[in-house]
Amino acid sequence: MPDFHADENKLTLxxxxxxxxxxxxTTNLMQLHSLLNPERKGELMVLETxxxxxxxxxxxxxxxxGGSGLDLRLKLYTVPGQVQHDxxxxxxxxxxxxxxxxxxxxxxxxxxxxxAFGNLEENLEKVGLDIDTLPMVVQFNKRDIPGVVDxxxxxxxxxxxxxxxxxxxxxxxxxxxxxxFRTLLDRLYTAIEGEFSxxxxxxxxxxxxxxxxxxSHGAQHANV
Amino acid sequence: xxxxEDDPTxxxxxxxxxxxxxxxxxxxLCREPVSLSGQRAAASVPVEFNLETVGWLYGGSSPAEQxxxxxxxxxxxxxxxxxxxxxxxxxxxTEASYAELQRQNEALKASEARYRELSExxxxxxxxQVNVIRQTQQELFESARLRSVGQLAAGVAHEINNxxxxxxxxxxxxxxxxxxxxxxxxxxxxxxxxxxxxxxxxAESIDGTRRIxxxxxxxKTFSSIxxxxxxxxxxxxxxxxxxxxxxTEYSHSLQIIERLNELPPISGHPSRxxxxxxxxxxxxxxxxxxxxxxxxxxxxxxxxQLEGDTIRIVIQDxxxxxxxxxxxxxxxxxxxxRPVGSGTGLGLTVARxxxxxxxxxxxxxxxxxxxxxxxxxxxVKGA
Numbered sequence: 052m053p054d055f056h057a058d059e060n061k062l063t064l065x066x067x068x069x070x071x072x073x074x075x076x077t078t079n080l081m082q083l084h085s086l087l088n089p090e091r092k093g094e095l096m097v098l099e100t101x102x103x104x105x106x107x108x109x110x111x112x113x114x115x116x117g118g119s120g121l122d123l124r125l126k127l128y129t130v131p132g133q134v135q136h137d138x139x140x141x142x143x144x145x146x147x148x149x150x151x152x153x154x155x156x157x158x159x160x161x162x163x164x165x166x167a168f169g170n171l172e173e174n175l176e177k178v179g180l181d182i183d184t185l186p187m188v189v190q191f192n193k194r195d196i197p198g199v200v201d202x203x204x205x206x207x208x209x210x211x212x213x214x215x216x217x218x219x220x221x222x223x224x225x226x227x228x229x230x231x232f233r234t235l236l237d238r239l240y241t242a243i244e245g246e247f248s249x250x251x252x253x254x255x256x257x258x259x260x261x262x263x264x265x266x267s268h269g270a271q272h273a274n275v
Numbered sequence: 276x277x278x279x280e281d282d283p284t285x286x287x288x289x290x291x292x293x294x295x296x297x298x299x300x301x302x303x304l305c306r307e308p309v310s311l312s313g314q315r316a317a318a319s320v321p322v323e324f325n326l327e328t329v330g331w332l333y334g335g336s337s338p339a340e341q342x343x344x345x346x347x348x349x350x351x352x353x354x355x356x357x358x359x360x361x362x363x364x365x366x367x368x369t370e371a372s373y374a375e376l377q378r379q380n381e382a383l384k385a386s387e388a389r390y391r392e393l394s395e396x397x398x399x400x401x402x403x404q405v406n407v408i409r410q411t412q413q414e415l416f417e418s419a420r421l422r423s424v425g426q427l428a429a430g431v432a433h434e435i436n437n438x439x440x441x442x443x444x445x446x447x448x449x450x451x452x453x454x455x456x457x458x459x460x461x462x463x464x465x466x467x468x469x470x471x472x473x474x475x476x477x478a479e480s481i482d483g484t485r486r487i488x489x490x491x492x493x494x495k496t497f498s499s500i501x502x503x504x505x506x507x508x509x510x511x512x513x514x515x516x517x518x519x520x521x522x523t524e525y526s527h528s529l530q531i532i533e534r535l536n537e538l539p540p541i542s543g544h545p546s547r548x549x550x551x552x553x554x555x556x557x558x559x560x561x562x563x564x565x566x567x568x569x570x571x572x573x574x575x576x577x578x579x580q581l582e583g584d585t586i587r588i589v590i591q592d593x594x595x596x597x598x599x600x601x602x603x604x605x606x607x608x609x610x611x612x613r614p615v616g617s618g619t620g621l622g623l624t625v626a627r628x629x630x631x632x633x634x635x636x637x638x639x640x641x642x643x644x645x646x647x648x649x650x651x652x653x654x655v656k657g658a
Contacts, residue, residue, distance in 0.1 A: 096353065113324050142364060
């Protein structure tokens with residue numbers, strides 16, 4: 052849930068990258084760190100073990116100043132994907148405002164995707180969140196690997212869900228990462244605008260919100 | 276830090292000692308001393324970490340020196356914060372896991388308690404069932420015994436009835452012959468004495484056959500060979516035959532006072548009621564025999580009367596009484612105070628079961644050395 056401090060005029064939002072082990076959550080965050088050029092960007096904190104597996108989480112803070120002086124911050128977290136770190140996943144997931152589910156496109160990983168998605172649903176319920184109302188984006192990563200499940204099959208499979216259409220990505224090549232993030236920002240804005248009147252009180256409209264937080268080096272993004 | 280994700284303050288990241296040491300080291304590197312503080316001061320630069328200003332750095336010989344120091348501090352802060360974040364998250368998750376474990380432990384305890392309760396309850400259920408089975412077995416045993424007694428009695432009655440019939444009728448004829456002989460033989464002193472004695476012998480024999488016929492009739496009643504399982508019973512008749520049977524058992528030595536008032540017939544099992552009455556009389560007779568204080572004054576009172584809708588039967592003796600220690604167990608099956616082989620320990624159990632089967636009740640009042648009173652109540656519109 053958004054963390055708003057009226058005395059500091061500071062609003063902190065939390066986005067969590069969730070998904071099975073080795074699906075590329077940390078890679079997504081590293082790409083966002085190097086590709087994005089938002090108004091404010093902090094250090095990427097990576098807490099990983101020797102073998103590149105996330106042990107606790109990774110975190111990247113980015114920020115935006117509203118016309119009213121609102122200090123809007125977005126903290127991007129990843130969770131450890133390995134099954135045994137469930138309590139850490141739950142702790143990171145608590146009070147999340149949005150989720151990017153990073154799935155693995157390889158055919159051998161489809162069961163793991165399903166398990167991780169079930170685990171997400173379960174943990175959201177445990178921390179008092181509802182998967183049907185939480186802003187969420189589903190990304191199928193590793194499109195660069197040969198022999199992945201073809202996009203049409205995946206899109207058809209997910210078509211009846213609220214998370215269609217899926218976003219195809221290759222985080223390692225930097226494609227689809229910003230698109231996933233911008234889609235999430237769009238859904239996140241819809242969810243919080245009502246409560247915080249961002250446009251009326253802080254002069255942050257949808258475009259400002261999305262572009263301010265996801266501006267990339269070089270090219271300007273088209274309007275979503 | 277409140278939770279792992281709250282933005283850390285300078286105090287969260289560095290202790291007072293560490294802060295002073297950092298200031299010393301930075302000052303040693305710079306040409307002029309520099310100082311990091313949580314408070315904003317004049318001519319200082321903010322030290323930012325993760326978009327948050329954690330402190331202000333002032334001093335130094337030039338803005339470039341100040342700026343470089345501030346960036347060095349920011350760089351260091353990242354590693355401190357990493358460790359802090361990981362440590363706090365670990366702490367949070369450990370606490371959450373511990374709380375979860377405790378919840379599971381509580382749930383487990385509760386479930387264990389439920390199962391223990393169930394198992395105790397189960398033991399109780401099993402005990403109840405065992406009791407039911409034991410009682411059924413005992414009833415079966417009793418009814419088998421009654422049936423065999425009944426069959427024996429039926430056989431005996433059938434075999435005895437015929438010879439008794441012709442003995443009785445022959446004796447009658449013989450008595451008439453003796454009368455005729457009186458007129459025929461010479462009337463001498465010796466002949467008259469002989470004939471008189473003859474007449475007395477025949478009269479005694481007729482009396483004897485009558486008594487045999489009565490016993491056979493009593494046996495028939497007792498074994499109810501002529502009756503259906505449940506029928507209309509005349510309680511007084513059943514009492515009388517039980518009394519006769521008891522007298523026979525004790526060679527007519529018992530002093531039994533009968534106070535039987537008129538009763539309506541009730542529906543019931545005559546053989547079981549007879550058995551009950553006999554058991555109670557047998558107990559009373561035993562109590563008199565065991566009472567060493569009064570050798571000849573032992574009496575049994577048998578009383579029956581109608582009280583409203585209830586028949587009340589009292590069988591009372593002034594015998595030895597029941598010792599207080601035995602009283603709670605007198606209705607228990609196979610509980611007996613008699614020597615091995617002389618009692619089954621079922622007498623009162625069968626009595627109570629029979630009376631209950633007739634929707635009645637049995638109470639026993641006893642005082643050691645004074646006697647015992649057994650009161651049976653049977654509803655008229657019962658069984």
